[in-house]
Amino acid sequence: NAGVMQNPRHLVRRRGQEARLRCSPMKGHSHVYWYRQLPEEGLKFMVYLQKENIIDESGMPKERFSAEFPKEGPSILRIQQVVRGDSAAYFCASSPSTGDSEKLFFGSGTQLSVL
Amino acid sequence: GQQLNQSPQSMFIQEGEDVSMNCTSSSIFNTWLWYKQDPGEGPVLLIALYKAGELTSNGRLTAQFGITRKDSFLNISASIPSDVGIYFCAGQPPYGGSQGNLIFGKGTKLSVKP
Numbered sequence: 001n002a003g004v005m006q007n008p009r010h011l012v013r014r015r016g017q018e019a020r021l022r023c024s025p026m027k028g029h030s031h032v033y034w035y036r037q038l039p040e041e042g043l044k045f046m047v048y049l050q051k052e053n054i055i056d057e058s059g060m061p062k063e064r065f066s067a068e069f070p071k072e073g074p075s076i077l078r079i080q081q082v083v084r085g086d087s088a089a090y091f092c093a094s095s096p097s098t099g100d101s102e103k104l105f106f107g108s109g110t111q112l113s114v115l
Numbered sequence: 116g117q118q119l120n121q122s123p124q125s126m127f128i129q130e131g132e133d134v135s136m137n138c139t140s141s142s143i144f145n146t147w148l149w150y151k152q153d154p155g156e157g158p159v160l161l162i163a164l165y166k167a168g169e170l171t172s173n174g175r176l177t178a179q180f181g182i183t184r185k186d187s188f189l190n191i192s193a194s195i196p197s198d199v200g201i202y203f204c205a206g207q208p209p210y211g212g213s214q215g216n217l218i219f220g221k222g223t224k225l226s227v228k229p
Contacts, residue, residue, distance in 0.1 A: 004157070042222055
């Protein structure tokens with residue numbers, strides 16, 4: 001039973017480059033969430049997606065950030081023209097479509113470092 | 116916006132000791148969850164609480180959903196070295212935001228007493 005898989009674990013980008021973070025949910029889960037964690041802080045909600053649909057993007061910055069969860073393949077969080085302030089740990093979580101939908105299962109995260 | 120305040124921010128434990136931590140908010144929550152995060156890893160769900168007053172155990176861990184719906188407590192009995200880590204509370208507010216749009220506290224860091 002594979003858990004939530006995220007890659008890469010570590011990503012280094014220079015200012016102005018693009019960052020792509022991938023997430024495959026747990027088997028049987030169709031809901032995906034992205035969270036961001038700054039050092040010494042709790043996690044902050046960014047976006048909630050179902051297959052081919054963005055359900056709630058209230059936590060996403062208005063510019064440079066986008067997310068998708070295509071019919072086939074992993075969910076992608078894309079950050080364009082990265083800046084130093086984007087350096088953080090980005091966690092993906094998934095939940096089942098019915099029943100315990102509040103129980104989020106997290107991946108190990110992608111640590112993004114912007115030089 | 117809604118915030119969760121966790122206390123203490125950090126604490127040292129000695130093996131065998133009982134540990135208590137709590138999470139409070141100025142607004143009510145429908146669901147409380149407790150997570151543990153080890154360095155370099157994602158949070159792992161420990162306990163989920165759904166009803167005011169609910170008391171739930173998971174091994175040596177016990178958590179309660181406060182009657183006012185504005186707080187929650189986590190207790191760890193007879194702590195062991197592998198209990199070290201950061202414990203986060205998270206809540207699902209009743210209004211605004213979708214499922215999975217959780218509010219997280221800043222965490223309580225458990226370390227071994229030197």
